[in-house]
Amino acid sequence: MTEAPYPRPASGWTVVILLLVAYIVAVMDRQILSLLVQPIRHDLGITDTQVSLLHGFAFVITFTVLGVFFGRVADRGNRRNLIVIGMIVWCFATVACGLARNFTELFAARMAVGVGEAALSPAAYSLIADYFAPEKRGRAMGVYTMATFMGSGVAMIAGALAILSTMGASEVAVPLLGMMPSWKAAFIVVGLPGLLVAAALAFIREPVRRERAKELAGSSTLSFARDNFRILSVMILGLACNALASFSLITWTPTVFIRLFEWPASSIGVAYGLILAGPGALGILFAGWLADRMAKVGGPGPLKLASYALAGVIPLSLWVGLAISPGISIAALIGCSFLLAMPTGLAPLAIYQITPNEHRGQLIAAYLLAATLAGLGLGPTIVAGTKDLLFGDDLKIGLALALVTTLAAIAGFALLSLASRMTAPAASK
Template sequence: MSTHDGLMGVSAPSAPRIWPHAGWAWFAVAALMVAYTSSFIDRQILTLLVQPIRADLTISDTQFSLLAGIAFSLFYTVMGVPLARLADRGSRRWIIFWGIVVWSVMTVACGLANSFWALFAARIGVGIGEAALSPAAYSMISDYFPPRQRARALAVYSMAPYIGAGLALMIGGAVIDAIAQAGALQLPFVGELAPWQQTFVLVGAPGLLIAALFIIVREPPRHGVTKSGVQAGVLKYMWSRKSTFYMLIFAFSIFGMAGISYLAWAPAVLIRQHEMTPADVGFSYGLVLLLAATPGVLVGGWMTDWFANRGRTDAPLRVAILALIASIPFAVAMPLMPSRDLAIAALAGFSFFAGVMNSLPATALQSVAPNQLRAQITAIYFLIGNLISLGLGPTIVAAISDQWLGGDQSIGLSLAIVSGATVAIAALLLTRALKSFRDSVEEAREWQEPAR
């Protein structure tokens, strides 16, 4: 405040917010998307190596499931919250830098492991490293772009899981086969590496180059900082606005049950009901993820910004509700289709609308979260979402099939029932959240800095 302002008793208006240059902003989004794609490949590659790992380490299916499941997912979800707290208080790009270094080094360590427990420990390290990425990334992107351009930027970042999964399914097997044909490799100081170990080293090492990108990426200035209610902590802040935050989190998590169930059981449907080989399923599903789900993510971001630029403060929820309703016929029909081609076509339809949904939770939560709580709220969403979607979705499908529908050949009908029901419930919950979400957006406008 100047002396003149003080004498007049008038506060100086806050300076208009000047957003980072678009070139730097999109460079950061591209770097984050590459990192996210790499992380997804690093976490998923294990599932393609089940047979050689079991043979070399003489482990059971149960032990392998621990490597693929709890060793990664437990530490990925739990460590996300304290790492997000650091991201809300410090340099997000350096947290991401060290996260990439950790998960890349630990992926390489997976390739050097020669026992179950060594591989288990390395998988824990991968989970901890990857937990540093997305909460900090969403917060950074929200400070790079004004609200009415933010959904598209978040959508570009959110394409990464589909790109990573699609590439892993389509070309992962071929790369692994090529390494296997080359045989074991002798390295100085390390000794002999089996083909599955070489695969881990091959996918982990480039992560160190990706980490170097974040020496160039700039930390954007923070905006949307408020003192109203945040001192009590993230949980109390969210609880005081539970009709917005927890309704959104539970709605998106319940939809996640359908998405995860499809990833887990759609391949089994194609194999059991249409006699496709695992290799054919991998290629077909990978192609669907790349050509249907990935464009869907961009469409979701574009539609959200389109609605927002026309004054719809509830834009991300409106787009989500439309996508959910549109996805129901495909979700129900795919497992019941009489032919392979129709089943894959329905799978593509569901995957497209699942892609539309993919970036909307982050877009919605970031638009109503104070800057100093953004990463933590994202991490809490991941924690609850993973517990619900991963913990319940595939298991409920299997339980209904086994207990009430007659077993293996009924998995498709069970998938149709569970996915149709969960998608409908998610749409209903989001519809009920519209008013409270609009109120929260209006509240957020009070502490958002003016922008230009």
């Protein structure tokens, strides 16, 4: 039986752009907290470690627990509907963050954001893979994945320009809700527009599932993962180290500039936002283009390319937190953002290279679980804990950030280099 042709490119790219916008909204809703550290600490009377828990653990605990379950739904059910429902949940949960009155309520609202966002990427990557042939898939997935950096950048710019210019000291009028602190209004402003994107996504079509396993009898994701445990575990751990370095920078770089260089939050928000949305997004696009190019000429695979990128991060990451001037730090940050984005864009390609269709949602969810635990769950808290336990000085946050990101980059390079050697035989079968 002949397999149905892939959908027209115009249809595929329409879906990719809608998913890109949805992902940008998700990352904005997730990352807006990065520039709200100072006013939230002031209004709620909490510590850096508590902020790191709000930023990471509160989101991660539900995102990771439900991620694999939603991956299973994506492998067997309607992926479009899963995305739409998840988006509605996380958008309303983001609004709830703006209504929180204390640490406990904000923690609970951040958990609800994780519930909704856990549904997005397992279903989105699966949809894109069925809209595009393998030799065209790298660019399509790269466009979607660049939302990781574009969303963070837009969140920082929006927070800087619309909210943090007041440093949370003033109140703004919100329709139907009255006056409230500007940091609370920020959550509402970034949360509500996503409902329009969810409505648009409700009209996309489910494509035919492709590249299914040849032997379906007795096939399960658990048995597939068990048979490929060594390759998958080393690969995912290496990608998780990349996430730890990346999210540590995204979370604490604004605070480094505010405390060490005495920059206004609005200034570093705009500067770092432009870096994330520019060089960061370009790093993912470049990785997707390069992966497609290498697939055609038989060059290095996705994991080898990802390891090269992390090798470049190692000498640069130290200078973000240890630079003696903001100019040097910004230059290092540009390089790190571009290079750390590359493994993020290459990750789904590397996983799909060895994974049949009926296991992809769950394997992507497993990768996202590890990356989110390491990136959002551990990264921010490890940096804060390193500063608190080893140095005990708020002005040492840059030193703590440099130490954590550099060690993560070294570990990621080693693991991805090993995974590349292990994966080559599997990919060639």
